Amino acid sequence: MRVFAELSYWQQTTLRSVGVLLAVLLPAGAFVQLFLFKLVSFMHNRLGPNEAGPKGSLQLLAEVGKSLQKEDIVPEKADRVLFKMAPYLVVASVLLVYAAVPFGPDAWFTNLDVGIFYILAVSSISVIGILIAGWASANKYSLLGGLRAAGQLIAYELPMVLAVVGVVIQAGTLNLQGIVGAQANGEIFGFGGLGNPFVLTQFIGLAVFMIAMQAELTQTPFDMPVAESELVAGYMTEYSGLRFLLFFIGEFASAGAFAAVAATLFLGGWYLPGLSLTADYMNVVGPLVLFGKMLVLGFIVFWVRFTFPRLREDQLQRFAWTVLIPISLLNILATATLKVVF
Amino acid sequence: MLLNQFLLLAAVLFSIGVYGVLARRNGVLVLMSIELILNAVNINLVAFGAYHGTVSGQVFALFVIAVAAAEVGVGLAIVLLLYRNRQSIAVDEVSSMKG
Amino acid sequence: MSEFLRSYLTVGVFFGVGVAILYSVLALGGLLRPTRPQPQKYIAYESGVDPVGFGWSQSQIRYYIFALLFVMFDVEAVFIFPWATRLEYYDVFGLVEMVIFIVVLALGLVYAWRKNVLRWI
Amino acid sequence: MGLVESGKVPKPLTSLLSTSRKFSLWMYQWGLACCAIEMAAAFMPRYDVMRLGVIPLPASPRQSDLLCVSGTLTDKMAPPLRRLYEQMPDPKYVISMGSCANCGGPYWDSYSVTKGCDQIVPVDIYVPGCPPRPETLLEAIVLLQEMIQNEDMGERWRGDPIVLR
Amino acid sequence: MSSADAPAPEATAVEPEAEPTDDIRSGLLATLELELGEAIVESHLKPGIGLWVRVTTEAWNDAAVAARDKLGCTFFDFLSGIDWMPSPFGRYEVADIDTEVSLAEKVAAARAADRISGYAGGDTRFQVFARVVNVTAHHDVVLKCDVPEDTLTVPTWSRTYAGSNWHEREACEMFGIRFDGHPDLRKLYLPGEFEGHPLRKDFPLLSRVVKPWPGIVDVEPMPGEVAADGDAAEEEVDG
Amino acid sequence: MPKPQLPHVPGQGLAKGVSVTMGEMVRTMFPNKGLKKLIPSPAKGAVTVQYPREKEAPTPRARGVIALKEENCTACMLCGRSCPDWCIYIEGHKELAPPRREGGKPRQVNKLDRFDIDYSLCMYCGICVEVCPFDALFWSPEYEYSEPRIADLLHDKARLGEWMETVPDFEPYEAGSEAKVKKVPR
Amino acid sequence: MTLTQRDELRAYAHHATDARVNVELETEGMTLNIGPQHPATHGTLRIVAKLDGEQVIAAEPITGYMHRGYEKLVEVRTWPQINTLVNRIDWVGSFSNEVPFILACEQLMEIEAPPRARAIRTILFELARIANLVLFAGDMALQLGAQTAAMYAFRDREYVLNLLESASGGRFHPNFDRIGGLKDDLPKGWIDDTRAALVKIREFCDEMDLLVTGNEIFEARTRGVGIIPADVALSYGLSGANLRASGIDWDLRRDGGISGLAYDDVDWKVWTHPDGDCFARYWVRLQEIREAAHITEQLLDKLPAGPIMAKVPRIVKVPAGEAYVETENPLGAMGFYVISAGDLGPFRVKIRTPSFNNISVASWVMRGVYVPDIVTILASLYFILGDIDR
Amino acid sequence: MILAAEEALVAQNIFFGLIAAGTIFGALRVVTTKNVVHAALWLVLVLAGVGANFLLVGAEFTGVTQVLVYIGAIVVLFLFGTMLTRSPIGRDEDVDNPAWYLGLIVAVPLLALLSYAVWDQWGDDHIDSLTPAAAQTTADVSDSIFSTYLVAFEAIGFLLTAALIGAIVLARKE
Ligand code: SF4
Ligand code: SF4
Numbered sequence A: 001m002r003v004f005a006e007l008s009y010w011q012q013t014t015l016r017s018v019g020v021l022l023a024v025l026l027p028a029g030a031f032v033q034l035f036l037f038k039l040v041s042f043m044h045n046r047l048g049p050n051e052a053g054p055k056g057s058l059q060l061l062a063e064v065g066k067s068l069q070k071e072d073i074v075p076e077k078a079d080r081v082l083f084k085m086a087p088y089l090v091v092a093s094v095l096l097v098y099a100a101v102p103f104g105p106d107a108w109f110t111n112l113d114v115g116i117f118y119i120l121a122v123s124s125i126s127v128i129g130i131l132i133a134g135w136a137s138a139n140k141y142s143l144l145g146g147l148r149a150a151g152q153l154i155a156y157e158l159p160m161v162l163a164v165v166g167v168v169i170q171a172g173t174l175n176l177q178g179i180v181g182a183q184a185n186g187e188i189f190g191f192g193g194l195g196n197p198f199v200l201t202q203f204i205g206l207a208v209f210m211i212a213m214q215a216e217l218t219q220t221p222f223d224m225p226v227a228e229s230e231l232v233a234g235y236m237t238e239y240s241g242l243r244f245l246l247f248f249i250g251e252f253a254s255a256g257a258f259a260a261v262a263a264t265l266f267l268g269g270w271y272l273p274g275l276s277l278t279a280d281y282m283n284v285v286g287p288l289v290l291f292g293k294m295l296v297l298g299f300i301v302f303w304v305r306f307t308f309p310r311l312r313e314d315q316l317q318r319f320a321w322t323v324l325i326p327i328s329l330l331n332i333l334a335t336a337t338l339k340v341v342f
Numbered sequence B: 001m002l003l004n005q006f007l008l009l010a011a012v013l014f015s016i017g018v019y020g021v022l023a024r025r026n027g028v029l030v031l032m033s034i035e036l037i038l039n040a041v042n043i044n045l046v047a048f049g050a051y052h053g054t055v056s057g058q059v060f061a062l063f064v065i066a067v068a069a070a071e072v073g074v075g076l077a078i079v080l081l082l083y084r085n086r087q088s089i090a091v092d093e094v095s096s097m098k099g
Numbered sequence C: 001m002s003e004f005l006r007s008y009l010t011v012g013v014f015f016g017v018g019v020a021i022l023y024s025v026l027a028l029g030g031l032l033r034p035t036r037p038q039p040q041k042y043i044a045y046e047s048g049v050d051p052v053g054f055g056w057s058q059s060q061i062r063y064y065i066f067a068l069l070f071v072m073f074d075v076e077a078v079f080i081f082p083w084a085t086r087l088e089y090y091d092v093f094g095l096v097e098m099v100i101f102i103v104v105l106a107l108g109l110v111y112a113w114r115k116n117v118l119r120w121i
Numbered sequence D: 001m002g003l004v005e006s007g008k009v010p011k012p013l014t015s016l017l018s019t020s021r022k023f024s025l026w027m028y029q030w031g032l033a034c035c036a037i038e039m040a041a042a043f044m045p046r047y048d049v050m051r052l053g054v055i056p057l058p059a060s061p062r063q064s065d066l067l068c069v070s071g072t073l074t075d076k077m078a079p080p081l082r083r084l085y086e087q088m089p090d091p092k093y094v095i096s097m098g099s100c101a102n103c104g105g106p107y108w109d110s111y112s113v114t115k116g117c118d119q120i121v122p123v124d125i126y127v128p129g130c131p132p133r134p135e136t137l138l139e140a141i142v143l144l145q146e147m148i149q150n151e152d153m154g155e156r157w158r159g160d161p162i163v164l165r
Numbered sequence E: 001m002s003s004a005d006a007p008a009p010e011a012t013a014v015e016p017e018a019e020p021t022d023d024i025r026s027g028l029l030a031t032l033e034l035e036l037g038e039a040i041v042e043s044h045l046k047p048g049i050g051l052w053v054r055v056t057t058e059a060w061n062d063a064a065v066a067a068r069d070k071l072g073c074t075f076f077d078f079l080s081g082i083d084w085m086p087s088p089f090g091r092y093e094v095a096d097i098d099t100e101v102s103l104a105e106k107v108a109a110a111r112a113a114d115r116i117s118g119y120a121g122g123d124t125r126f127q128v129f130a131r132v133v134n135v136t137a138h139h140d141v142v143l144k145c146d147v148p149e150d151t152l153t154v155p156t157w158s159r160t161y162a163g164s165n166w167h168e169r170e171a172c173e174m175f176g177i178r179f180d181g182h183p184d185l186r187k188l189y190l191p192g193e194f195e196g197h198p199l200r201k202d203f204p205l206l207s208r209v210v211k212p213w214p215g216i217v218d219v220e221p222m223p224g225e226v227a228a229d230g231d232a233a234e235e236e237v238d239g
Numbered sequence F: 001m002p003k004p005q006l007p008h009v010p011g012q013g014l015a016k017g018v019s020v021t022m023g024e025m026v027r028t029m030f031p032n033k034g035l036k037k038l039i040p041s042p043a044k045g046a047v048t049v050q051y052p053r054e055k056e057a058p059t060p061r062a063r064g065v066i067a068l069k070e071e072n073c074t075a076c077m078l079c080g081r082s083c084p085d086w087c088i089y090i091e092g093h094k095e096l097a098p099p100r101r102e103g104g105k106p107r108q109v110n111k112l113d114r115f116d117i118d119y120s121l122c123m124y125c126g127i128c129v130e131v132c133p134f135d136a137l138f139w140s141p142e143y144e145y146s147e148p149r150i151a152d153l154l155h156d157k158a159r160l161g162e163w164m165e166t167v168p169d170f171e172p173y174e175a176g177s178e179a180k181v182k183k184v185p186r
Numbered sequence G: 001m002t003l004t005q006r007d008e009l010r011a012y013a014h015h016a017t018d019a020r021v022n023v024e025l026e027t028e029g030m031t032l033n034i035g036p037q038h039p040a041t042h043g044t045l046r047i048v049a050k051l052d053g054e055q056v057i058a059a060e061p062i063t064g065y066m067h068r069g070y071e072k073l074v075e076v077r078t079w080p081q082i083n084t085l086v087n088r089i090d091w092v093g094s095f096s097n098e099v100p101f102i103l104a105c106e107q108l109m110e111i112e113a114p115p116r117a118r119a120i121r122t123i124l125f126e127l128a129r130i131a132n133l134v135l136f137a138g139d140m141a142l143q144l145g146a147q148t149a150a151m152y153a154f155r156d157r158e159y160v161l162n163l164l165e166s167a168s169g170g171r172f173h174p175n176f177d178r179i180g181g182l183k184d185d186l187p188k189g190w191i192d193d194t195r196a197a198l199v200k201i202r203e204f205c206d207e208m209d210l211l212v213t214g215n216e217i218f219e220a221r222t223r224g225v226g227i228i229p230a231d232v233a234l235s236y237g238l239s240g241a242n243l244r245a246s247g248i249d250w251d252l253r254r255d256g257g258i259s260g261l262a263y264d265d266v267d268w269k270v271w272t273h274p275d276g277d278c279f280a281r282y283w284v285r286l287q288e289i290r291e292a293a294h295i296t297e298q299l300l301d302k303l304p305a306g307p308i309m310a311k312v313p314r315i316v317k318v319p320a321g322e323a324y325v326e327t328e329n330p331l332g333a334m335g336f337y338v339i340s341a342g343d344l345g346p347f348r349v350k351i352r353t354p355s356f357n358n359i360s361v362a363s364w365v366m367r368g369v370y371v372p373d374i375v376t377i378l379a380s381l382y383f384i385l386g387d388i389d390r
Numbered sequence H: 001m002i003l004a005a006e007e008a009l010v011a012q013n014i015f016f017g018l019i020a021a022g023t024i025f026g027a028l029r030v031v032t033t034k035n036v037v038h039a040a041l042w043l044v045l046v047l048a049g050v051g052a053n054f055l056l057v058g059a060e061f062t063g064v065t066q067v068l069v070y071i072g073a074i075v076v077l078f079l080f081g082t083m084l085t086r087s088p089i090g091r092d093e094d095v096d097n098p099a100w101y102l103g104l105i106v107a108v109p110l111l112a113l114l115s116y117a118v119w120d121q122w123g124d125d126h127i128d129s130l131t132p133a134a135a136q137t138t139a140d141v142s143d144s145i146f147s148t149y150l151v152a153f154e155a156i157g158f159l160l161t162a163a164l165i166g167a168i169v170l171a172r173k174e
C-alpha cells in the first residue's frame, strides 16, 4: 500500500499495533458476546443477556466496567510477584501469536519468514503462565488445576504442531502469507479454479488441529483442568477482578488466535476465491473475510463445548498420545509421500 | 557489531553457569546452571557461524539444543530418582547413594 | 537494519504496547477499586473450610514423563519443519531420512506405551 | 486510597460504573436446600437470569459479585458461609432466598439451624417464599439492580466491611 | 409369641389374603427362635403388617447374623434408637408456658413418670431397633433390644451389615448410645462443639421455649369450635 | 437389559449430540413458519419468560401470598395455633356488635386488633388457610414482594387485606370429582 | 453388553478398588477437600479425599451440613404439620415424601383412602418421580461437563412442576396428601395438561438418549466406574435405582405390598441393569422416567370417579402403636417408622431416608478411583442433601 | 524510513546492550535466587535474551527454536520437575552448597581468563549482519542438516529416543 509505505517505521508500527490490538480484542469480544452469551443461549432454548443495552449488546462493556471496580485479592500465602505476573504471561502469549497473523496483502503486523513456526513457539509460552498461576496461588485446586492444564496443553500442542507440518509440506514455506498464497494459487488434480484451501487435502490435519485447539483452549470435552465440578476454577480459582478478566480475555482471545491460525492454514486465510490476491481493497476486505472464517471455526469450538461431557484427565492424555499423535505422524508421512510421488 | 560482544556475553554466561554448578546444592538448580553453560556455547556457535557466514553454527546450535533437551530429561529423571530415594535433591548427598 | 530484524523489532514493540495497555488498565482499576480487608479474605479458598495440610505437594510423576515425551517430540518438530519446507528438493531421499527419524522417535513413544506410562497412573 | 473512596469521581462516571456493576452480577450460588433448586431453575431456560446480566459461572468466591444464600443455613454451615462471603472481593451483594435463609423458616425451632443468614452476613434483599418461585428471585434481582444503580459508591467502598442492617 | 401392651386393636378383621403372609411371618419367628433360643425376650406379630422381635442386649449382633444368614434378610434397612421417656415439654404450647416449673424440674418429673413401651415391650429407657429385609422373598423383620441404663452400650452391627456404620454413628450422636466394637463413633451431623443428644426427650428446643406461642393470646373460642389443644370433639369432615 | 446395539461407528454418539444442540438452536432462532422462517426471532422461539417485561401467570391455586378478608375473621386463633411456624400473630378483643335483627340482643363478637403474618418465617404450607372455619384466609398467587428490610416482610392486616384483590376465583374440578367449588367472598 | 465384557468391567473395578498407591514415587498424600460449598456436591456435602497424585486413596463423605433435626422437630408437631414438614426432606420429589408418612398413619388408624385418591396419589407420586429423575439426568450430565443437557432437564421439568402447582398450589412442596385421602381434587383440564407434559418428558428422554447416553465420552466416563456389586449394595442398604442397577430386581412399588397406592392396577415393568456401574445407574433412572410416564398415562386413562377423602376426624389423633411403611421413592426406599402414643403428634418418628444409606457406600466405592470419578460417582449415586442429613 | 547503516548499527548495539544486561542479570538471579520456581522464571529471561541474540546475528530459525524448545518445553520440564520435588513458596534456605564460595573462586578467574582470551583473539572483528544474512534462512539450515550433517541428524534421533527410554527407566520404579 502506497499510503502506508510513506509512513515512517514508528508510525507504521503504532498504526499496526493499534490494528492488531483491535484484532485481538475484537474476536475475543465477539466470541464472548456472540457465542458465549447469545448463540449458546439459543442452543439452550433461552435468550441470554438482553437487558444491558439494546439486545444485550453492552453486556460485555458491563463486564469490563465491573471488573475495573472489583477488589484485587492476593491470598496471603501466595507468591505475590508470580501471582500477579501469571495472567500477563498468558495474555502476552496470545498477543505474540496475533502479531504474526496476516489479515490482508499488506495488512499484517510482521511478516515473518518462519511465521507459523514462530506462532507455534510463542503459543507455548502460556503453559508457563498457567503453571505459575497454579503454583503461586498456594491453593490445592489451583495447583492441581495448573498441573493438569499444563499437562494437557503440552500433550495437545504436539498434535497441533504436527498437524501443521502437513500444510507446510504442501505449501513449501513457513511464511503465512506464502501459505495463503499457496492456497489461493494451488490446484487439486489440475483443477485450480478455486485454489486449494488446504481443508480439502489436509482435512485430517484440520480435524487434528481443531481437536488440539479445543484442548489448548481448555474447552469441554477437554476442560478437566478448569472442571468446575471438581476443581472449582482450576488455576484461576484464586484470581479476582481484573486479573481474572485477563485470564478470561486470554482464553477467548486465544480462541480467536487459534481460529485465525486455523483459518489461515486450512481455509485460505484472508483470501476468498474470486477476489484479488494483491489489490489494495483486500486490506479492508481481507480482515473481514478472515474474521468471518474465524467466526465459523470459533462457533464450532463453542458448539462442541456446550454439547459434550468432559473427558477424564487420563482419558484425554491417552487420546492425545495414542490417537492424535500417531494420526498426525501418519498424516505427515502420507502427505510427504504424496508430495514426493506427485 | 563486534563478534566480541557476543563472545564476551557468552563468557559471562558461561562463568555464571560454572559458578551455579559449583555453588548450588539443589539438583534442579544445578541443571539450570548447566543450561546456562549450554546457552553460552550456543551463543558462541551462532556468533561464529554468522562471523564466518556459514549456517553450520546454527545447525550446531540446533543440535546442542536437542542434546540439551535430552540432557535435561535424563538429568531431571536422575534428580527425581534421587528425591525418591532420599527425599532430598541435594546433589552433594549423591555420593552417599553408592552401595 | 535488515528487514527481518525489523520485523522482530516490531514484534517487540507490539509486545511492549500490549503489555503497557494491559498494565494501564490494571492501574486504572487500582484507582477505582476498593480495598476492604476482612479477616478471612486472604485465606486460600478451600470450599469454605480451613485449608488442610500443605497447599501444594509433589504430585504424579506422570506429569514429568508426559513433559519429557513432549520435549522429545518438540525437538523432533524442530527438525521436521525445515525439512517440510524443502521436501520438494530432497525428494525420496529426504522422505526416507525423515521416515527413519520419525520411526526412531516413534519407537520411544511405543516403548512408553508398552511400559504403560501413557496410562496416567 | 482509590478515587472513589475520596469521592473524586464525577457523577456521570459513577452512574456509568454503577450501570456496569448492575448488569454484571456474577452470582455465587450458595445453594443449600430446596431453594437451591429453584435458584438453579432461575438460571435455566424458562427464567434465565442471564438475561439480566446475572452470570452463574463462578465456582469460586473470588470471581463473584453476588452471593445468593438459598436454603437452610445450619450452624455447621455458618462458618464456611462467613468465610466464603469474606473471600469475595468487594463490592459484593447478598440475596437471602427463602424463609430458611431469612430467619429459619420451617426449622425455626430446630437445634441445628441458624435462624437467618443475616446473622452471619449482611443481606441486601430478602426474598420471601418456601421456596420462592424463580420469578420472585428475578424480582429480587431487579430490585437489587435498582439499588446498585442508586447506591452511594463511596459509602460501599469505604464503610465498615460488614454492614449488618 | 406374646403381644405386649400393644394398644393396637387386636380385633381388626384380618384381610383374607393376609392369612398366608401371617404364616410366613410366624415361620420367620420360628426360625429365629430356633436360632437364638433364649435370647428372644419378646415378640409381636401383626398379621399382614409386620414382625417385631426383641432380643437380649448380648444377643443383638447374633440376631443380626441369624436374620441375615437364616432369614436371608441381606438388605439392611435402618437402625436407630428410641427414648421411651415421656416428653417433659409436650409441644411447648399453652400448658407449658403457664406453669412456673423450670425446665429441669419438668425433666425430673418426666423421669419419674411411667414409661411406655412399644411393640415387643421394653424394660429400659432406651431401645435400639433395626429393620432388615429379604429382597428376594420380600419379607422383613424389625429387631429391637434394650440398652442397659448404666453402660448405654450395645454390640455393634457394623461387621454384620456394613451399612449400619453410619446408622450407629447417628444413634450415638442422637441418643448417646455407644456401640461396642464400632470402628469410629464420631459425630455425624452436628458441629464438633455441640453438646447434648438431641433426640433424647429431655433435650429442650430452646427456640420454642423462648418464643411465646402465638396461640396463647386468649380470645374466647366461638361456641361450637374447638380449641387447638382441646379434647377432640370427634367432628367428622368429608372430602 | 440394554437394547440391542447397532453396529457402532466411532463418533456417532458425538455426532448425534451436536446435531441435537444444533437443532435446538435453529428451532430457537427461527421459530416462524413459512416465508418468515428466515427471520430470526429467538424471543419467540425460546421458552424464556422475560421477567420484568412479561410475567408468567401462576395457576389460581398457587400459594404465593396469604390474603385476609378481615370482615370474616373472628379472631378465633385457629390459624395461629395450627401454624407450624408460629408466624401468625393475632390480637383481638370482645365487642358488642349491633344485633343482627331488629330488636334482637346485641351480639358479642371478637374484634381483630392485630393480624400479622411473618412472611420471612412462613413456610407456605397452607394449613392456616385450610383450618380457617370462617373463610377469612385465601391464597393469592401473587409473588412479588421481596424486601430489602426483613422487618417489611411482616405484613399487617391492612397489607394482607390488600392482597384480597388478587385472589382468583376457585377453579372448577376435573371430571369425576365430587368436591364442590367454593366461592371467594368479594 | 455381553457377559464377558461385564466380567471385565468387574475385574477392572476390583483392581481399581484394591489399587495400592503409587508405585512410582512415595508422594506424601495430599488431602483435597471437596465441599461443603462446592458445585460437585450439589448442596453441602463435603468429601475429604486423600489423594495420591490423581488417585484417591481414601475418601470420606462428611455430612451434617444440612442437618435440620427432623426427627426431633416432628416430635413437637402435630400430624398435619408433620405432613408439610416432611415435604422438605427430598426436596426435588417432595410429594413422594408425604406418601409413606401418610400411609403409615393410615395403617395405624386403619383407614383407607378412596380409590380416586389412591389413583391421584399414585399419579402425583409418579410425577414427583419424574421431576426428581429428570433433574438427575440433567445433573448427571452437568457434573460430567455437558451443560446443555442440564438446561433441557430444567426446561422440561418445569412442565411437571406446573402440574404439581396447579393441583396442589406448590411448585415444590405440595402438602397435598392427607390422612385418608387428598386435600383437594384436581382442577379442570389437569388431565389433558398432564398428557401434554408427558409427551414433553418422553421427548426429553429421547433427547437425552441422543445427547448423552450414546455419547462416547459419556460412556467412557461412566462405564466401569464406581462398580457396586450386589452383595455390597445390599449390606449397605442401597435402594432404588442404585440397587436395581446392581442387578437386584426389587421395587417396593411392586414388592412392597402397599395398599394405599394404585400400582397393582396398571401394567409396568421394573428395570434393572447388571453392571452396577455409574452408567447402569444413569440408564436405569432414565428408563424409570419413561416407565413413570407410562404408569401415569395408564392411571389417567382409568381415573375412578368418587370422593377423595375418607371419613377422618377433623382433629387427627393417631391411635397408639408402631407402624413402618416404606415406599419406592425416586431416590430409593423411604420409610417412616411412626410410634404413636395416641396423641396429637407422634411419640417418635424414625425417618429412613434412601440417600443416607446410598451415600454411606461412597467411601467404599471411591477407594482407588481418580479424582474426576468422585464427581461421577456422587452424581450417579444421586443423593439429595436433605435426604441424607434430614 | 530505512535507518542509515551507522544508525542501524547504533540501534543494534543499544539493543544488544539492553538484551545482554537483561540476560546477565537474569543469569545472576538464576544462580543466586533462593526459590527454585523463581530460578526457572529467571531462566526464561536468560533464554529469551539468548534467543534475541540469535536474532540479532540473523539466526532466525534458531532463535525461534530457542523459544519453542527451551522456553516452551525445557522450562516446563523444569517446572514440572520442581513441583514434583516439592518447592515451597518463599525462600528455601537449602538450595546452596555450604561451600558456595568455591564456585566463586573458580568462576571469577575463569571469567577473567575467557574474557582475556576472547578479547585477545578476536579484537574488533565484525559480524556483518547488516546485509541480510544470505546463508541464514530456514531453507539453508535445512539444506545443511540434510546434507552435511545428515548423520548427526539421525544420531540426534537415536539420542533423543535413548534419552527418553533412559528417563522412563529411571523415573519408573519397577
Ligand atoms: S425456605 Fe423452604 S424451600 Fe427454601 S430451603 Fe427452606 S424449607 Fe426449603
Ligand atoms: S402458610 Fe403455614 S406457615 Fe404460613 S402462616 Fe399459614 S400455617 Fe403458618
Ligand code: SF4
Pocket: F072, F073, F074, F075, F076, F077, F078, F079, F080, F090, F131, F132, F133, F134, F135, F136, F137
Ligand atoms: S382461623 Fe380464620 S377466623 Fe380464625 S383467626 Fe384465623 S383467619 Fe380469623
